[in-house]
Amino acid sequence: MKKFTLSALVAAMAIAGTAQAGVTDKDILNDQMTTGDVLTYGMGLRGQRYSPMDKINTETVKDMRPVWAFSFGGEKQRGQESQPMVKDGVMYVTASYSRVFAVDTKTGEELWEYNARLPDGIMPCCDVINRGVALYDDLVIFGTLDAKLVALNNKTGKVVWKKTVEDYKAGYSITAAPIIVKGKVITGVSGGEFGIVGKVEAYDAKTGKLAWTRPTVEGHMGYIWKDGKKVENGISGGQAGKTWPGDLWKSGGAATWLGGTYDADVDLLFFGTGNPAPWNSHLRPGDNLFSSSRLAIDPDTGKIVWHFQTTPHDGWDYDGVNELVSFDYKEGGKTVKAAATADRNGFMYVLNRENGDFIRGFPFIDEITWAKGLDPKTGRPIYDEAFRPGNPADSKDGKKGSSVHAVPGFLGGKNWMPISYSQDTGLFYVPSNEWAMDIWNEPTAYKKGAAYLGAGFTIKPMNDDYIGVMRAMDPKTGKEVWRYKNYSPLWGGVLSTKGNLVFFGTPEGYLLGLDAKNGEVKYKFNTGSGIVGSPITWEQDGSQYLSVVSGWGGAVPLWGGEVAKRVKHLNQGGTVWTFKLP
Template sequence: MGWGLACALALSAPGAQAGADPDPDYASRRAASSGGIDAASVRELVPLWSFSTGVLRGHEGAPLVVGGVVYLVTPFPNVVYALDLVHDGRVLWRYEPRQDAGAAAVMCCDSVSRGLGYGEGRLFLYQADGTLVALDARTGAPLWSVRNADPAKGETGTSAPLVVRDKVIVGMAGGEYGARGFLSAYDAASGALRWRAFSTGPDADMLIDPRRTTQLGRPVGEGSSLKSWEGDQWRVGGGAPWGRISYDAKLNLIYYGTGNPAPWNPAQRPGDNRWTAAIFARDVDTGVARWVYQTSPHDQWDYDAANEMILADGVVEGRARPLLTHFDRNGFVYILDRATGELLGADKFDPGANWARAIDLDPSSPGYGRPDVDPRFSPQANGEDAVTRGVCPATMGSKNANPAAYSPRTGWFYVPVIRLCMDFEPFHIDYAQGQPYTGADTTVFPREGGLMGALIAWDPSARRIAWEAKEPFPVVSGVLALSGGVVFYGTLEGYLKALDARTGEELYRFRTPSGVVGDPVAFSFEGRDYVAVLSGVGGWAGAGLAAGLTGGKENETSPQVYAALAKYTALGGALTVFGLR
């Protein structure tokens, strides 16, 4: 099925919410008005002040700015700070939760937090131990708290809560521990549970209507998940929705992805393992699924579908469509009609992804929507205890959860990419609650040429990379596109960089105190324009460095990643705020 965008995607923001402060990016576009910051003036950007968090793990996510106050949350122990923007980051208040230190021990890929939620004068903190807390944004006083996840089962909290009208929505992490994934919606005023939808199991648990919930325009049918698992493996089957959530107010739908099935060893879980590694569209009020699409059926490589869903309208084959664009960990970019879930296109944004040749786009084909898997890179085909060599991408994916950006000015997407491959060796593992449940060893290494990452500009009309800025290490920061034609991102060595959105030319760089795995933001206050970013190496790409695995036997799985990175940066969390001279 051919497809293409006949014009630049529309500028309308489907998630606009009247009266919200700040205006939330419900569409996950990460596009902002640049004020006075453009391709000419960005060279005059200077650091105004910085703030040390005192925490030495990965600082993912972004600061949240409301009026003249900058709010941020650290990795575990999840300290929340309110800082005075115009008085050099003076601390207005500080909140440090009391939580079991054991929660950090069961966090898969560093003890990160991806940010705070905000609505109606309340901040929402999702702690590592799975507790959701509402704080008074003015004073930091706790208003209510509720336990959403249980670390004893390997369930933890890493994601930023999404506030939609009167609800706060959060997922959970824990797929590497066999935790059964679920998404929860709470009353923002009281903390009462409104609904909960599981990723696997009976239809009633998943809030799936077998006659009305569709995949690729067809009803999923009764027991769509149960029929795709052997026995009761779905009870420990993963599918954790630990990534970002998008929202379309007109359709009243939220969009999110589910994580990998458990264990990683595919021989232990025959079937498609629905609905892990899948995209869900759900009604905000009821949680009932409108549609679902599985990007990696029977995922054999840890290719979570948890990356962000970018919402923007476009024209496909002469017809205006409400679109959802998803750059998956598996190396393919998917375009779906976000109202119906119809698959409109799928291309490799990572030309080196070799696990599958293509996605079947023929609606009349029995394999419609499924990947054409190359058996040379299939652990299932090669068998348990055999090493499948040279699989690309590695488990970290061609892109991880750090968000891409969409620029209405160029009509292009700006995508942080990872260029690592792996050798994958599955083995049998028995489930034990609260213990790692992966069942595979991996050895990760750079692709030919040695460069491990890039920022790419993806042209959806031409279905190709328009330009790329190569990087020596994986790019695992978020991206920000400004209306002035500038794109910001961070590097693992610690640079904040600004590129020309049309050409990819580097216009600005500044070395922050540590590697950047956070998301740059831009905002204006009292007539001045600002850019801010969290630095603090860690997350999956820097977890080995954060844990001290830079040499010796512990480093055998990735010697060319962590040991090399240690020569360029060190641990340490900081917020740096920039402005024009």
């Protein structure tokens, strides 16, 4: 008997021993298929947000119940756009105002919290949100609203290292979750509304030492650190002035504010870039590289391997930041190494992820006015110049150009909220919105730390009964397979599972589970505040768990226009909800 206890104890210790191991690069690469943890933003570095778990499925989901709810507390109940991570029975989740919480996944009890002391001068354009942490070794790494990377010890929440990525006084901030690739933590920056210069940077994940920096605006020098020395690593785009007039490239925007994905097959990072600055496109004739683009970057050197620009010479705030999700499909017996992205501009693109070649593109919203379509060879938009806001210089007093009614609105056919790709249905699930805008241009000049737009705008719903549309899109045909309409705009991420389910939340507060094949509602639960976060699922003690953060906020209530009345009654919050089958 005693012997048994002892060996049981040894076994328990052995399990505990492995359970305590730090996160490795291998763990991160395998994350999508290991159901016991969630180690990456996107539930796998490719960003597919697909889980091979099927205990919760279209048959059983009706019995799913909350097991605990965890409040972030305080008065900071707004804008919870986070995706939680799970490792060894601990959930690591960020909250608004640059907070991180460690929570026991069995009980929902707090283990520690980290509260960044933010200066009053932070300049987040679109709410005080954060989208999640990165895990590596025994570190929990995240970016703050004052543009710093902070690495916390996963047991104590104490700061291990901290690095200033950029100057928050110039308008920089960080809201995206960093990703870990080959021992490096990779981050972008926010601030495209302030005339910053976007960049992607890699830091040694264990020490926080800068490894390379890659500006995303043509003309700026990249650097790499070799043996502690800063070495020039090539000007982005070769030289300044090719696609920008004068010195506008010096404050060209192209913020990498939504972070990136990585695919190990082709060993490339994929980062999207935001709008060129300022919004007034008449001030900057040219394609304005690399704004509104997807960039493929070598993770070892920080060199741009290929780029694909979705909106050259953007004039509508059509950021190209949206996540590029790698997936393979068969065509004519051959495997195509593809990647798909649903852009702010209303078009969805399927690219060859090896070289950035355009395979096909198609609208995923009902109406697009700014472009008549895409060039079938290159994917370049065929502009309808009648829908570009007029040049203020052509107006009588030079102060306001003619206003146009452009679709989609500046908040985009899809905004930040990440899509999901189901390996079972082969469909992408795209949280989209049907809205338009009136937009006009004004003169502007760059001033450090000040908004740099040169535009006025107001957003308008397209339909009386809905704005949000969850769509199942077939990347091979460009066809919409089904849709689910929502009264208010969709603003949260999507998760698909082998259980034939698609999970996402709504601003009305519902966590929804839809049949992945036909969009039928199989599950509905109100979390008490609007959901603008991304759900995750994982396995613990033989049960499948599902978590989502609830807490209304983000850009919609700040830039509401006519949309505001549809959301103004929605209450703020800050709670992690966790569910399982009984």
